[in-house]
Amino acid sequence: MRLIILIDIGSTFTKVSAVDISAPALLANTKAPTTPDDVSVGLDAALSSLKETLEAQGVSRTEIENCRKLACSSAAGGLRMVAVGLVADLTAKAAKLAALGAGARVLKTYSFQLTDADKAEIEELQPDIILLAGGTDGGNQSNIIHNAKVLGSMNLGIPVVIAGNRSVSREAASYLSKSCSTYIADNVMPEIGKLQVEPARNVIRQVFMEKIIYAKGLAKASRLIEGIFMPTPAAVLRTGVLLSKGAGSVRGWGDLMIVDVGGATTDVHSIGSGNPTKPGAVVRGLPEPFSKRTVEGDLGVRVSAVPLVEVIGPHVLGERLNMETTVVQQKAQKMANNPEVLPETSEGKRFDQALGYYAAHIAVGRHVGHLKEIYTPSGVLWVQEGKDLSNVQTVIGTGGVFISNSEPLAMLRGVSQDSTTPFELRPENPTYYLDRDYLMAPIGLLAEEYPEAALSVLANSLEVLS
């Protein structure tokens, strides 16, 4: 046996799993409340209950003490970033996509020249890292230089990752180096129509490991373990890529989506090229990453229940649940005030289910590409913007709301195509899976060094729902 302990320090719970990678299997799974003041306390608690479970299975104490312990974290607000670019639909969007793919919460994306008002806002937002882009390689230089000067004048004292026009990367860095540590990555958009997010993602991850976990007081926890390697969402995206592509003798599952409905946000990940499936469709707009992540800050089933209900429309929800509109709104407010309470009545569970359904439905609608019909002198033509995910066969639901509710499938069905969304390129007829053992993040930590074992553990754990 070769034991590895995987740790996910979340904002509410610290989850730990023990896996055997020589005969790949999940051995044990425990969790304890995260202790925000000193995360090592909660981590200790979770680890000791894991030890008990493992010892009861006959695993020796020394083996547990000496095994590798890898972690990811979304505690202390996760990785909070601001993205800056030139044109909103081009380099600013590319910078946002890169930050999201690195597992960040993107607090705000700025385009064109930063103003005094933007400056004040950034000071207020207090991001952990700023990603500064702008200009294709050999293209516009003045904007990124202007923005570097503005950021440099602010005494931010935080890392700035520069991923813009390569002709002026160093010059931009020179304006920032007095008050910030700077890192240069390849341009997120080296030419029009070409997205290149991987280099910036990797640099952000490096900065997260070297700097951010210390700034957030997570370093104490990292003494108990080998290290905190990435933000949790980045680990989930890695798991998605591993499951999609396969490893060694274990075959991949092909294109897939992961939907993570949480209390405050809903994350959607898609792995796949998203090429058109409709004959003759023409693709327009910025190409999107093969592994793409989006986060919806207004869609969540607890802390964000009120904005979620507003997006759905209280009357729509009222009609579905046969409730007065005002009752719907009051219920949402109650859930936002008491995020830790799980519904006990059947009515409460139905309400939860409806919220979960719509959170998934709306978040996926924003993630997938769209078709537009245009009339040309040579007939009707289809224009596709974003990824066509209609042929995706695998959709995985993860997050507490799916696991605690008795009808996860009813909620996950919100992902797929229905008659109300003919122009959204959603999965048409996927198979749904449930991440019953909360493995989406931890498996990502294993993906690099032990891909085959990681994949077997995951494949055995995912539960088919349809």
Place this chain on the structure above:
Amino acid sequence: METKTLVLGVIGSDVHAVGNKILEISFSEAGFNVVNLGVLVSQKEFVEAAIETNADAIMVSSLYGHAEIDCRGLREALIEAGIGDILMYIGGYLVVGSQEWSEVEEKFRNLGFDRVYPPSTLPQDVIPQLRADLGV
């Protein structure tokens, strides 16, 4: 010689792709840095690409007769975006039917194009004028 950047595309709901490719190849071979947006290009895409790439000229093609509608407001949009001085050419089947060329040319000059080319113009006729206009 300093490399000049051209933004190239077929404007509007026009899908004629062949001439667009020929222009891309010809301009590239002539030493220009070509940013080809392809077919079905909106005004917004021309403007945004020109900003990001710090382009020196915008080369618009149209082969389906609706160029006037598609191009109206493009120069104004460029002015709004802060790059109103950029050189702008157009060529192709710009209007429907047989209209007097001088009228067509004037129409498109009034829309803000620096040079307007009739059907069947060859790239080698355009390139020297482009070089002269850009001072290279």
